[in-house]
Amino acid sequence: MTKDGCNEPAGKVIILGGGFNGLRLAFLLNRKGYKVEIVERDTRLGGMVQTYCHTWNGEKYFFDYGPHLFFNDYIDEYRELLGDDLLQIRDRFAMVTRGGMLSYPLRPVEMFTRINPLLSAGYLLDFVLYRLKKKHGAQGPSNLKTVMTERFGEKLFDDFYAPYIEKCCGLPSEGISPLWAEERENVSGKNPVDNILKKVQSWFSRAVRERLANVNHPSASEIVACYPRMGAGQLCDAMARTLPQEGIHLGASVKSVLTDSGQVQGLIVEKDGKSQTMRADLCISTIPLQQLVFAMKPQPQQELIVAAKSLTYRTVRLVNLIVDQDRITDCLEIFSMVRSHPFKRVYEPKAMSLDMSPPDKSSLCMEVCCSEGDEIQTMPAKALIDICVNALLKMKVLTSRDLVKDSFIVDIPNAYPVYRMGFEKDQQSLLEYVSGFRNLLTSGRQGLFRYHAMTNEVMEMADSIDRFLEGDRNKLYADNRRSRWGQSFY
Secondary structure (H helix, E strand, C coil), X not given: CCCCCCCCCCCEEEEECCEHHHHHHHHHHHHCCCEEEEEECCCCCECCCCEEEEEECCEEEEEECCCCCECHHHHHHHHHHHHHHEEEEEECEEEEECCEEEEECCCCCHHHHCCCHHHHHHHHHHHHHHHHHHHHCCCCCCCHHHHHHHHHCHHHHHHHCHHHHHHHHCCCHHHECCHHHHCCHHHHCCCHXXXXXXXXXXXXXXXXXXXXXXXXXXXXXXXXXXXXXXXXXXXXXXXXXXXXHHHEEECEEEEEEEEECCEEEEEEEEECCEEEEECCCEEEECCCHHHHHHHXXXXXXXXXXXXXXXXXXXXEXXXXXXXXXXXXXXXXXXXXXXXXXXXXXXXXXXXXXXXXXXXXXXXXXXXEEECCCCHHHXXXXXXXXXXXXXXHHHHCCCCCHHHEEEEEEEEEEEEXXXXXXXXXXXXXXXXXXXXXXCCEEEEHHHHCCCCCCCCHHHHXXXXXXXXXXXXXXXXXXXXXXXXXXXXXXX
């Protein structure tokens, strides 16, 4: 550490966690000439941006750990890695509601063409009345429900947003932090009136239509994105191939982060039952924030341990089906706004790329959220699969149970941070603690305990650390708030 508070140039960097963020960081820093090593507990790099293969009847089917689209902001970098295997997509999302299938997010036009006009008028009237009531009434406590109700009205929120969000978080909307909604304004829009006005503008201007489509605004008629031909994991595999293989430690877990005098002095890493000590000039952690804090030696103060234990995750169970049908859906993903459905969304890999399934077959993946020890998490695979198939039949996504030829489940622990009310205080106290170590940064969705951080967001996070290392490396003045997604490292 120099007298002005800046770190000396780092020659060796150890990255904890080889998910999308850690891998992207390693890719950038390796190109800059840093000696980079990755410690990853899985047997592959990429984290949730991986693609896995399932073989049935001698044929291969490819699935992502949840669908991940990539956008034009980084298209040149994606194309450099993938070449002709980078596909262009112009399609749409859908949602299933009690009233049937609609576009997602709710399109302004569909409020009057696909929904009973009287019901649509009721939604708008409810929105106006709520705004008037709030303007002249007392302000209640702010939570996700109050924020989203102010944005859309109570009826519209309850019918089209609350069921999905509550399935994500495992909490009633009153118990969820308003940050969940604030980070997703670009997905849902500011309010229905604003969405309608933007849609009207798009009718008269091609430039407006293209701008709304490229930022995937809810008033746009389609999603504009790109996708690797053989799944999202193909991009991660391409980045991984550029790295020195001797610096990639797979199947390795971080057991201890040894600290002294405000710095990380070393790491104790366990692999194949054997422990080794690793040292570097700089450590960048993308592993779950709680895991990092628990691994600190000596341990932090008890109140920080309590704060770490209070931050919890949802597990995701991916229910996968092999279907004897060439194509099943007419969109990229279907989000479920029906509380009785166990899953929050369904996607057909073949909708992203025709190479994800054989020519005459297809597949479906349903994303089911659960918490440790709850009914869904402990449910036998066959029972959960049966419930999901029954829901698909009622939705008319599947026309017959006989079309399902094979099924299996993949579990993803620590998938989504739970934004319970007040979590920000515990999150901030942990981030401020780890930021006090001069040669330690924490970044990425898990490293910052953040939900809304994938593809563009993760790319931007890695870019901000790259700029930090190329600059004066002073954390107090770090340029890491440039993106629209907020602070990207600590």
